[in-house]
Amino acid sequence: MLRKLIALCLALLLAGATYAATVVLIKKSSTYAQDSRNFDGTDDQIVLGCTDSGSANGEGGDSTYTQCAWVKTPTISTGTHAIYTEGDTASTSSNASLELSSTGKVTCTRRTGGTVNNATGTVDVDDDAWHYVCCVASGTGGGTITPWVDGTADGAGTSLTAAAATFEHCAAGVLRRSTFATPTTVDFYGGSIAHIQVWSVAVAESVIDNSMLTPGCETTSLVHYWPLRGESPEVDYAPSGAYDSTSIVGTTVTSAQSASITSDCEN
Helix, strand or coil, rough: CCCHHHHHHHHHHHHCCCCCCCCCCCCCCCCCCCEEEEEEEEEEEEEEECHHHHHHHHHHHHHHHEEEEECCCCCCCCEEEEEEEEEECCCCEEEEEEEECCCCEEEEEECCCCCEEEEEEEEEEECEEEEEEEEEEECCCCCCEEECCCCCCCCEECCCCCCCCCCCCCCCEEEEEECCCCEEEEEECCCEEEEEECCCCCHHHHHHHHHHHCCCCCCCEEEEEECCCCCCCCCCCCCCCCEEEEEEEEEEEEECCCCCCCCCCCC
């Protein structure tokens, strides 16, 4: 096919044909298609079944991970809004979270005991439009934790110094930590969340781009993928597929948002 195309171009040139070249710029998408879960920002939350996931799957507990989700957020005027978090069963001060700040910017937080690493971006995403937001952590000892928005790193990130921990709570729409039976639940998210994806590595930009448009397809080191499309329980479609939701408090389901995702890979 390539040889035929080259031959055709040469033939046109040799024949003295004139033509206009069209340059197409492909912009990274910031819209979303398919279903989503809507959270009221007061008490709605989804508890995701990540029992001992830090030590078993090497997620945020090991300080090298990537957390991503599609979100649609109205204007934020106060407080922190947790999109996705992993927490420790034994401590109220250890967790890895993908959040939005009080000014609507992506914030990546990694806590172990008294050590807290925060990285907040510069792009406002509380504009009631869909955005693909991520936290990429490349490990302690010279690594960083960096927010991403719509396929682009949002700032240089922050040095990552928080030590490894075992995280046994995963949740959407809330910062959930402390003991599993009586967790501390704060920083409720208000807005829509879809396609939460978690990898046990700091993924490359190409993986973020592909997972933004074809969620669930970048399966290398993918430890969780919850589409949040209104299933009960919300199914984890990652290759291991072992961590379906265990509790859904409130939330509603919205369908048929504006199309941009080309496909997904849930089974």
